[in-house]
Amino acid sequence: xxxxxxxxxxxxxxxxxxxxxxxxxxxxxxxxxxxxxxxxxxxxxxxxxxxxxxxxxxxxxxxxxxxxxxxxxxxxxxxxxxxxxxxxxxxxxxxxxxxxxxxxxxxxxxxxxxxxxxxxxxxxxxxxxxxxxxxxxxxxxxxxxxxxxxxxxxxxxxxxxxxxxxxxxxxxxxxxxxxxxxxxxxxxxxxxxxxxxxxxxxxxxxxxxxxxxxxxxxxxxxxxxxxxxxxxxxxxxxxxxxxxxxxxxxxxxxxxxxxxxxxxxxxxxxxxxxxxxxxxxxxxxxxxxxx
Numbered sequence: 001x002x003x004x005x006x007x008x009x010x011x012x013x014x015x016x017x018x019x020x021x022x023x024x025x026x027x028x029x030x031x032x033x034x035x036x037x038x039x040x041x042x043x044x045x046x047x048x049x050x051x052x053x054x055x056x057x058x059x060x061x062x063x064x065x066x067x068x069x070x071x072x073x074x075x076x077x078x079x080x081x082x083x084x085x086x087x088x089x090x091x092x093x094x095x096x097x098x099x100x101x102x103x104x105x106x107x108x109x110x111x112x113x114x115x116x117x118x119x120x121x122x123x124x125x126x127x128x129x130x131x132x133x134x135x136x137x138x139x140x141x142x143x144x145x146x147x148x149x150x151x152x153x154x155x156x157x158x159x160x161x162x163x164x165x166x167x168x169x170x171x172x173x174x175x176x177x178x179x180x181x182x183x184x185x186x187x188x189x190x191x192x193x194x195x196x197x198x199x200x201x202x203x204x205x206x207x208x209x210x211x212x213x214x215x216x217x218x219x220x221x222x223x224x225x226x227x228x229x230x231x232x233x234x235x236x237x238x239x240x241x242x243x244x245x246x247x248x249x250x251x252x253x254x255x256x257x258x259x260x261x262x263x264x265x266x267x268x269x270x271x272x273x274x275x276x277x278x279x280x281x282x283x284x285x286x287x288x289x290x291x
Contacts (some may be wrong), residue, residue, distance in 0.1 A: 024162075026047060026135070027264070028211075028277075031207055031250070034098060048082070049081070050082075053215065055239040055242075057219070057221045057237060059073045059235060060237070062233050076115075077112060077187065077219075080108060080128075082244075085106075086103065086136075088104065088281075097142045099139070100139050105135055114137065123173060126184060130163030130165060130252065133163040135161050139157030141156070154195045159189070167182075177228050179226040182222050183223060185221075206251075206254075209250060211268070216242055217240065219240075248270035250269075262280065264279045266279075
């Protein structure tokens with residue numbers, strides 16, 4: 001194994017052991033090195049996915065004229081929907097290893113079910129419909145070996161998603177004529193560690209392989225408590241989204257449309273989530289006669 005290839009493999013292993021924080025969905029793209037040493041590319045990707053999460057935290061109420069009250073909260077996010085659009089820049093460190101960075105936009109939508117402890121008869125329902133917010137990410141990919149039309153490699157990427165906050169009102173399931181009105185905000189990180197086999201036929205490359213996914217994030221609410229339409233105090237709520245590693249499958253196809261442009265279609269699946277993405281990559285250095 002060459003020194004450069006060994007270095008790429010060591011960095012991938014090191015990133016795997018790095019404590020991850022993150023999830024929501026982002027295209028992976030081709031899971032092997034796509035550039036030679038000194039080459040660079042720019043791209044644009046779009047994806048849509050759904051996932052199930054759980055969060056837990058503490059709700060604090062500050063009624064006017066009374067002492068604060070505290071309650072544990074358990075939140076279900078079933079079918080959390082994410083749309084993400086990311087521009088990317090990649091650079092080839094060597095022929096078998098490249099790095100990439102991404103920047104773009106995302107949004108997130110769901111209907112939350114909030115349970116308190118001790119449990120009530122029915123959960124509080126909150127609609128989450130975040131406007132467009134910021135998304136960014138970093139990653140690296142490497143090719144480990146070639147064997148005829150086969151190539152084997154891996155990819156690691158970290159994506160941060162921060163949809164804009166949502167305004168909402170909801171009825172207290174335990175207290176009649178009481179309404180919560182405020183903002184709900186969610187942000188989270190997603191770390192994906194993937195391996196794949198790639199098979200090339202002329203200008204088409206097909207890939208498939210396993211990946212691990214880790215997620216961590218924050219779900220925060222704050223606002224006013226209304227009783228019979230009158231302001232009766234305020235509340236804050238902070239919950240953590242935490243998920244153990246999930247094993248999934250990713251697969252896709254890469255089409256070399258020209259020597260300068262690649263087009264990609266891919267899918268990702270775990271027990272509690274799915275994601276589909278499309279992306280295009282251009283090699284502007286080709287236009288200037290660079291290698």
